[in-house]
Amino acid sequence: MSANTTRPGADPFTERTPRVVAARRLTRRAEREKAGRFLAEGANAVGAALSRGRGFVHELFVTGRAEQAYPELVAAAREAGVRVSPVTDRAAVALSETVTPQGIVAVCDLVDRPLDGLLPTAAAAGPAAAGAPAAEAASPAPVAPAPAAAPSPGAPSPGAPSPDPAEPAAEAASPAPADPAPAAAAAGAAAPAPGAAVAGPAAPAPAARLVAVLVDVADPGNAGTVIRVADAAGADAVILAGDSVDPHNGKCVRASAGSLFHLPLARARDVHAALEACRAAGLRLLGAHGHAETELDSLPLDVPVAWVFGNEAHGLSAEVIASVDEGVRIPIYGRAESLNLATAAAVCLYGSAMALRRSSGG
Structure with a gap:
């Protein structure tokens, strides 16, 4: 935390300070693409950028006047581990692209993400993507296991893997396990109680609308x-x-x-x-x-x-x-x-x- 707190009596950065000069380059698209960062200027943008979470904002340049005007933003930046760098009014002008800068500028990661994966596909989004009612897209209704007779001699042990298609047809036709409880025990899990809900598949990603x-x-x-x-x-x-x-x-x-x-x-x-x-x-x-x-x-x-x-x-x-x-x-x-x-x-x-x-x- 101390690394992000200005030393008492430290002089503010000027427009010639290397960190300010480097940040100023981010006003050009080529430099933004190269660095993977951009500038967010003004209280509104800085507040929204800080809300993205820890690690998204890398540095906050702030004038003395802006620090007094927006103390909550400066405090939030320090709390998030952001380097807070005091700057002169002329340095703030150098970092700004407005006529009347507010004196507060954040260096942030680029916000765009790859197109691939931006939107869930209709198949990945599940039935809801095709307009199915929410109830249909939910997990299956609870199913209680039906009572079954004891397995006959020679039947495969409950919980055993399904026969490989390449195995003889006689083996593939062996009776299926009848009692679900031993199967659950064989898998190292407790058997579901009668009437208990059966866990459904993972919830699909919400469909884009x-x-x-x-x-x-x-x-x-x-x-x-x-x-x-x-x-x-x-x-x-x-x-x-x-x-x-x-x-x-x-x-x-x-x-x-x-x-x-x-x-x-x-x-x-x-x-x-x-x-x-x-x-x-x-x-x-x-x-x-x-x-x-x-x-x-x-x-x-x-x-x-x-x-x-x-x-x-x-x-x-x-x-x-x-x-x-x-x-x-x-x-x-x-x-x-x-x-x-x-x-x-x-x-x-x-x-x-x-x-x-x-x-x-x-």
Whole structure:
């Protein structure tokens, strides 16, 4: 703990201090990828980053004024074993990408995870992924063993392994063990009492119901806002596909308002792989674009879905539109030409979120 506490009277780091210079490099994407770390600036982002648990935040740079303004964050950082480094106001400006920095910046691990395994497949998620009632997806009902006659002479001992298919048919046809109690004893386990519940298989991973996929989204503010909306709508994950902006970009981090740290996120250069991962998870792919024939208000939204959003200027490519299950257009009732990406994403994601909650009684 003492290693993380500033020595009394120690001078704060300046913009020329090597640790500050090294952290400043993380404002560039290439350096973030190389180091596997990025900067989270501001009280909101720092608090959310610290909530990820011990070891996620590596260093906290804080001005004297910020330490007085956010003592609980500094205390939480020290409690988590994070190195707390006091800095001058000019050093805070060097680390910041805003006009009026708050004077508190955390060095964090990258938040994205591999696409493979981000979403449970429909098979791995069990019956619930296919829309089966929760009762059907639960463990089997308790079964009481039926009374059985004593085994006949020459029968195989209870609990013995099943005969190998290569063995003679006569051996494979031997009577099965009749009494479950000796079998349990042979395995070193207590026999289940009559009427006791039989343990079922391990609970399957919960099925994904709502995912946002951003394809070639270039503006970090838009990407961060969509991540924030997805988090608010209770989405299971966000995938940034193709040439989408780095979610660790400073503007994206700030626009997400802490949501970047709350929900699973993946990056995938291969758009087709991202879409197929959603399809394998049992999600219906809906592509939002302004020239689709199907309007949002005519579509049933109470099904697990992955909403696919395209580039701010060009929308979804013809190839992506052909790959989704259905294109969807948000109707414009007034005189506005269109909706921007973040607004359209909010309408679509919340439409699905509310319909899913109504259908599940949530």
